[in-house]
Amino acid sequence: MGFITFENVEREYKIGCEIIKAVDNISFGLSQGTLNVVLGQSGAGKTTLLNLLGGMDSPTAGKIVVNGKKISGMSEYDLTEYRRTQIGFVFQFYNLVPNLTALENVQLAEEICPEPLGAEEMLKRVGLENRINNFPSQLSGGEQQRVSIARALAKNPQIILCDEPTGALDSETGHKVLRLIRDVSKDLRKTVIIVTHNAPISEMANTVLHMRDGKIDKLQFNERPKDVEEIEW
Amino acid sequence: MVKGTLFIKSLRDIKRSKSQFISIFVMATLAVFIMTALDSIWYTVEKHSHTMYESTNLSDLWITVANPSEQQMWGIGKIEGVELVEKRFIADADTDLPGGPVLQVYALDDRSTLDQPKLEKGAIGKSAGAVLDSKFAEIYNLKIGDYISIKLNGKWLRLQINGLALISEHVFAVKNSSIITPNHSDYGFIIISTNVLESIYGQKIYNQISVKTSPDSDLASVVQKAGDFVGNNLIGITLQKDSSSVSSVNSRIQQFKTLSLVFPVLFLLVTALITQSTMVRMVENQRPQIGILKALGYSKRSILWHYTSYGVIVGVLGSIFGLLTGPNILGRILVYQLKLILASYSLKINYGNFIFVLILILICTGGVSFFACRQLLSDTPSVLLRDKPPKSGQRIILEYIPSFWQKMKFSGKLIARNIGENKGRLVMSTIGVMGCTGLIISALTVRSTLSGIGDYTYGKTFTFDHKIILNTTKTNSKYLKNLELNGIAQQMEESAIQVIFSDGSQKMEPVSITTKESPLIHLQSIDGTPVTLPDKGVLLTRKLCKERDLNIGDTISIKLTGKGYAAVPIREIAYVASGQGIYMTDTYWESLGEKFKPTALLVKWNDQPDRKLLDSDIVSDLATRESMQDSLSSSLGVVNFAVMFLIVVGASLAFVVLYNTGILNFVERIRDLATFRVLGFHHNEIRYLVLIENYISVFLGMLSGIPVGRFMSWIIASTIDERLDLLGNINLRDVVIAVVMTLFFSRIVNNIIAHKMKEIDIFEALKSVE
Secondary structure (H helix, E strand, C coil): CCCEEEEEEEEEEECCCCEEEEEEEEEEEECCCCCEEECCCHHHHHCHHHHHHHCCCCCCCCHHHHHEEEECCCCCHHHHHHHHHHHEECCCCCCCCCCCCCHHHHHHHCCCCCCCCHHHHHHHCCCCCCCHHHHHHHHHHHHHHHHHHHHHCCCCCEEEEEEECCCCCCHHHHHEEEEEEEEHHHHHHHEEEEEECHHHHHHCCCCEEECCEEEEEEEEEEECCCHHHCCCC | CCCHHHHHHHHHHHHHHHHHHHHHHHHHHHHHHHHHHHHHHHHHHHHHHHHHHHHHCCCCCEEECCCCHHHHHHHHHHHEEEEEEEEEEEEEEEEECCCEEEEEEEEEEECCEEECEEEECCCCCCCCCEEEEHHHHHHCCCCCCCEEEEECCCCCEEEEEEEEEEHHHHHCCCCCCCCCCCCCCCEEEEEEEHHHHHHCCCCCCCEEEEEEECCCCCCHHHHHHHHHEEEEEEEEEEEEEHHHHHHHHHHHHHHHHHHHHHHHHHHHEEEEEHHHHHHHHHHHHHHHHHHHHHHCCHHHHHHHHHHHHHHHCCCCCCCHHHHHHHHHHHHHHHHHCCCCCCCCCCCCCHHHHHHHHHHHHHHHHHHHHHHHHHHHHCHHHHHHHCCCCCCCCCCHHHHCCCHHHHHCCHHHHHHHHHHHHHHHHHHHHHHHHHHHHHHHHHHHHHHHHHHHHHHCCCCCCCCEEEEEEEEECCCCCHHHHHHCEEEEEEEEEEEEEECCCCCCEEEEEEEECCCCCCCCEEEEEECEEECCCCCEEEEEEEHHHHHCCCCCCCCCCECCCCCCCCHHHHHEECCCCECCCEEEEEHHHCCCCCCCCCCCEEEEECCCCCCCHHHCCCCEEEEEEEHHHHHCCCHHHHHHHHHHHHHHHHHHHHHHHHHHHHHHHHHHHHHHHHHHHCCCCCCCCCHHHHHHHHHHHHHHHCCCCCCCHHHHHHHHHHHCCEEECCCCCCHHHHHHHHHHHHHHHHHHHHHHHHHHHHHHHHHHHCCCCC
16 A cells, blocks of 8 residues: 555546546556656547546546545545645646735635644745745746745655646756756655656656556656656756 | 627627626616616606696696685786786585595686696586595596585585696695695695685685796795785795695605716626726737737727727616616505605606616726726837736735834735735625615614604604694684693694795795694704793794704794784704694794684693593594604505615625626635645635635725615615705614615625535646646
8 A cells, every 4th residue: 555545446427428437447546756757649638637636636436545544535624624635736826816816825725724834944945035025926937936846845745746847847947847846845745746747847747647548657667767867858 | 899709709708707797788778777677767757747847837836815806816917027817716625535634625616717627537527526636536436426524614615516626735645744645535625616615715716826937937026915915914925836735746756866977886886896997907918919919000099989888788788677676666666655645657768868878888898997907008018928928916005114014924915915916806806795784774763764764753752642632613722721720731833924034035844833842842952951932033944044044042033813923932842753834832922912722732631531522612633643753654555666776786786796796816826825735725714815804805895885875774764855954864774774774685695605615626727738
């Protein structure tokens, strides 16, 4: 049993009278403190997988256990509570609240958690100590993504889920963000799951889940994950 | 002008933002609905009453005088501006009908042309027979050819009904000024020939000169000259506009004129604010589309018109719908509630004012839309087509008070900044809620005030059990004083007297003369302290003083019987809710050389009423305090309807604005809210973030609604009836009810919004990328 376990998980959507299996009978386990990548083309079911793990969606069949707790079949309220305490989210488009400053965006997360890490400290950690009072519109894309990572970290979650975190960034900034994610995983022993269609990124992961048509094509363990600097795309 | 496809685009856009455009539509409709309805009421009454006055050849003034002489008639006829002079006899008469209704008798000469009846059925029987009040006849089921007996000068007179008619002086007819609503089973009129009077008085007699003047004549100077000419014999002069029926009708016209101006203001304001918030948002969202249109070569003007047309289309549709429904539904219901007796009630619509309100609506919708999109048009297509610059956070004033700002939670900060960004929306919903609370307060206040008059007049001012209207030929003051009676009694003389005010104007005013010791009439000043009748001078009611700008110490001139005028000082002012006029003591009246001739005896019994006295021949009519209070409050039926209506209107106001603010807060920030959900915020926390602005505007709106309600109560109270002195003070109970109702309405809206929020899959918002 891993830290995160999926057992025969299915997620069906009904579109019209057609039933589409976005996630089709998948099983896998991930250990705590690892960095994992879910790799696949668009439509492969990556985001659905991430949503299931993040408690934003519930499977139609199968069992998901995280940190010893079965989250499949949880009530809406308990799922929210789960997201609140266990999950940190990093989005492709950052999703910062435009009306709040960098610091306030992080405080937003801090305020609802039982054991938060300091907001200012987290912003320092991502290298933004000089920009804490700026609004998102005054920050570059890379800076915004770093605020978003700080926000995810401030909640002191067990798991950090990243949906195409470099998708909207240029290569250099992307590298910086990935290194930050890598360091966080290592230093703070956070389990990180990155969803991407960008194959080279998977070289930095401990575990790579190759997805296609809602199924896991291949489960790949890297004995020696590459350093972020060695990755080229 | 509107291009075909652009027009289709506007219709589809409107459909897409239907909840906002429905709100604009509803507000525009309500504004026009109320305005045209209230307008049609006074307009209908004005048109039909004037038609009636003209067709019956209503006199411009009446000079009441005992036995007018030919010389007086001739002299008045010579006054500049006087066209026609006639004389008539007028008196109240008992009837032989069950319940003892009273008929006002008009005896006209056969050749008379002034103050004619408007016949509904039959003929003017000249010489013999009578023309009867058709409304009265209907109630007592009297037909042409039937007989009715009336008692004049103590003698019964049996008359055959030749015709049924209406007259201009009974469009609104009440037996006396203490009655608010006409009661046609109690009081009507009958027209007879002066020839008939011979059988009673032994000769033709007259007591009033009717005068018709030319339209451009100076009435004040005619009154003065006529008064001078008649001299000591003058009893009083009444102008058409001051006569009971005409002035009551005019005060109703005025009342609805005022209300039709006051009420729509709120709705126009809210219409403008909703349009503003809707169009600003729409134009912002359609930035790229505007870029495309510009790139395609559409002129600035046609794009501007395109966006203006959104407001125009909805505004015009709402106005037309309001025009179709307002007069026909509300107007039709209310116009009958006025209890006026007019020959026709066919509803007249004041199109002039409709055009006026339509223009206002177009400014509030089209004009506002125009300004909302004008700003964007200055950008070039390339700028417009480029990605929208990210919405920038704005600092607000609060942040410059760091000690305060830093203590706030993020939710507080977020809310504060959102409000800073959407000030217009907060103003809109605050004004809407303010209107809601204000309307409910004014509705309840008017209701309380009206039901309060009865309590005040017959609880505080008058404390008698019976008011005996005396047969003055069978009794006098001395007799009444010596009357042995098991209770307390107070004598009173009620009549009307010609008064010349300090500005030279003349009018007949009601006068009440009673004993200095006043055990059954308790006059009070406005602040509630008891006021006694002055020894040397008169007391005036507050409203009369206000109308004439009079104060204690000023002097008025009153006409004495068979003599000239006496200047009397005003020594006291009292607040009397119902029945305005002059009060004085019998001793003061007699010191002016007059005789105190009580017309009424107020009695408070120690035990059972003395039947023997009540059945004696000194009693001409009898009323209990309860029955008088009932007849005063019988008008409350209309008020209840108005209260219901105002509450519904107020609720719709609050509903529309709160729904709009709530939904816009949700839709515009759905991405942020979705992020919050992902971060682990619960449903109710999100709901709080969305609805907090509603709570704030409800709070602010209710607070500001109290003075607004006070103001509207005051306007309604001061226009409701000229015979009533209504203060329109709001009381705590009504304010609390209004606040509770407002909270209840906002609760409903918030629940609807919360329900809608649950229905929408909020995570979807994260997938769609800008």
